[in-house]
Amino acid sequence: MRHNLQTAQGIISVLAIVCLAIGWFNIFSPEVNNILSRRVFYIIVGVSFILQAPLLVNKKLVYPMYAAAGLCIIGAFLPYESKIAGIKTLGLLAGVILSLSNRSNFRQ
Known part of the structure; x- marks a missing residue:
């Protein structure tokens, strides 16, 4: 099961x-680029964090990883102009930090 989750x-x-990358390189119309890079990206990252959470070595980080995933996914559905839309970036940053801290613990 662990291998399937990692895959x-x-x-x-x-x-x-x-x-x-699609959003950066403006491959499609501005509307599609915005949806892909400002919404779908964060939803996919959130799903990735959800899949990663049970694999964390430090079990104290599992729920914070789920919280980071939630911030990414919820933030992706907020209007772009919303003052709290930045929570998706906060979730991304938190998830990356948790992921990196898990890797350093794994090597020990």
């Missing part, structure tokens, strides 16, 4: 990068 997470991570 799914890898595929999802590649999809997230593709969404972000």
Whole structure:
């Protein structure tokens, strides 16, 4: 099961990068680029964090990882102009930090 989750997470991570790249390089119309890079990207990252949470070595980080995923996903559905739309970036940052701290713990 662990291998399946890691494989799914890898595929999802590649999809997230593709969404972000599409937005950066303006491949489609501005509306589609915004949806892919400002919404779909964060939803995919949130799903990736959800899949990663049970794999964390430090079990104290599991619920914070779920919280980071929630911030990404909820923030993706907020209007772009919303004052709290930045929670998706906060969730992304928190998830990356949790993921990196898990890697350093794993090596010990």
